Amino acid sequence: xxxxxxxVEEITVENVTVKINEKIEEMEKESxxxxxxxxxxxxxxxxxxxxxTGWISK
Numbered sequence: 336x337x338x339x340x341x342x343v344e345e346i347t348v349e350n351v352t353v354k355i356n357e358k359i360e361e362m363e364k365e366s367x368x369x370x371x372x373x374x375x376x377x378x379x380x381x382x383x384x385x386x387x388t389g390w391i392s393k
Contacts (some may be wrong), residue, residue: 337386339367344379351380358382 341362343354359369359382367384374380 338370339384339386341382341384342379343382346374346378346380355380355382 337383339362342347342392343358344355353382355372362369362382362384366387368387372380
């Protein structure tokens with residue numbers, strides 16, 4: 336299994352959903368699926384993805 340960690344920065348209350356969803360969509364195109372995420376303070380989030388073998392992106 337292969338995991339990949341991505342850092343999303345400059346998060347605000349207004350853009351948190353948009354920024355995280357954009358990163359999830361970007362990673363799904365590369366056959367990764369979100370496993371977990373954690374916020375670092377109020378402006379950053381760490382997203383952990385796992386590669387899905389045999390998974391076909393939309």
